[in-house]
Amino acid sequence: MKVLEIKVVYESDDLEKAKKEIGDVFYDFGATGLKIEEPLTHKNSLDYYRDEKEFLMVENAVSAYFPINPYSERRKIAIQNAFDEKFAEREDLVYTVEFYEYDEEDYQNSWKKYFYTQKISERFVVKPTWREYEPQDDELIIELDPGRAFGTGTHPTTSLCIKLMEKNISSNDTVIDVGTGSGILMIAAEKLGAKEIVGTDIDPMAVEVARENLALNKVDEEKAKAYAGDLVSVVQDKKFDVVVANILADVLLILLKDISKVVKKDGLVILSGIIEDKLDEMIRAIKEIGLEILEIKADKEWRAILMKNI
Template sequence: MPWIQVKIDIHPAQTDSIEELLLASGACAVTLEDGEDHPIYEPDRGTTPLWTRTQLTGLFDASADMQAIIPNIEERYLALSGNPLPAHRVEILEDKDWERAWMDNFHPMLFGKRLWICPSWKEPEDPDAVNLMLDPGLAFGTGTHPTTALCLAWLDAQDMSDKVVVDYGCGSGILGIAALLLGAKRVIGVDNDPQALEASRENTRRNNIAEERFEIYLPGEAPDVEADIMIANILAQPLISLSPTLASMTKQGGLLVLSGILEQQASEVSERYSEWFDMDPSEQKEEWMRLSGTKR
């Protein structure tokens, strides 16, 4: 079953109130993890100590409308505590603990005919292929999730020579870096998570790509650009909200590829983007869809 997770960096005193808000908002489960590297040794009897910096994660069904849920949680938490909700991010959940699975079991994967995604701790199977060396770190995007795989296969099938690409919601940087390795001239990556921006920068360096070719920005800070190719692998509701922005950043005749969309959400997203784009037939992998089109 596909899932979305909300990660919130909290102080232990905030745990109960935020956990209750997440559960009341439809979270199926809430977990607590160490937000840094502070071990807890044997606690006193009857106590449940938490780390000084704790990461609280709420798990939601992927069809949940996070565009409505998050503002509601923010409003209710402000009313309860008088303080804004701590730093948080919403992301698609990989199908398992991929950081651990990669270290133990992962082998390079081929997408399309040319593009290999290789864990940074293993040698490529074909040194002469287009090899993207990746360490996902703290950001979504390993190639294992269907949404990312659909976008990688699409990129491999395109002529990327000298193209300007926008990767909106760049995560680990996997799609933007793939575009550059396949021949793109310049990529503008945008993400609202500072950890994702750092992962994108690190993976850019890992692939020996000059940092000025992969420009990385928070939303609202990206330069005015008319992209030859617009990529957005996020979630259906943000894609709908962002449609005027993504359309305005795509040149006439430019290509669009969208993912992070469940099967039952595809028609609504496609209809929204058809205001600006001639949409292609959709592609599906498991429960997830990829939409693409050409700007009129």
């Protein structure tokens, strides 16, 4: 089977920050592991002297790997665009995105040994399709396979969002997931009892993947529907009991006004994907449009916010 390697070679004033930011983009597209390459900074290794040329050729790079499938070409374009949108105007970082295809014997089976069932909140468990798992007590299972999804629930931004959802979505709620990606939040909403779920994403490939994952989790297609398009054109005048969005803070700031228009009075909004450095700016924007902040959850440098439309 052929495997796609996507490699970002970079130089930056802050190498650790750049490495993390590049990794976060890959994680948003479903990568669950990364290959890190860094040049040797000190000649304190015997290996350096054995093959100095090899060490000198090493660059700062982060790579992610994806099985090649019918979505691969569009995935390449989407990932290239994501890096360009995030870094093209940055003066502190220079980068190139490189693509490689190669054969790996029995890749379809060998890569599976690295992925395990993970509990990401009090109730939700994310399970690869080939793993066996018996739910405990009131656990809820979401099946997602790495490589088929934009986000598999293990990233802090997704788990933070789901932790707030499981405490605040009730039976018969209507829910909209803005920037649905893999559809994982739509699946979670259905398992929490929401009676109607809508997902929107401006990326048609993400919508295809979301629909595939909804079907994989046996979500009724009449109950949960994913649409390609921006929030306003998809929703028009409809309002929802709960609005969820797990997107980067800069995008949330742009969408915040539209999001506030599609939540019912006394309805809830859950926003995640907010890096700690952007939290104060996000709080100011939320207060300006009249939403009441009820809770802020943290995981490492990421934040998620629960608010109410008063």
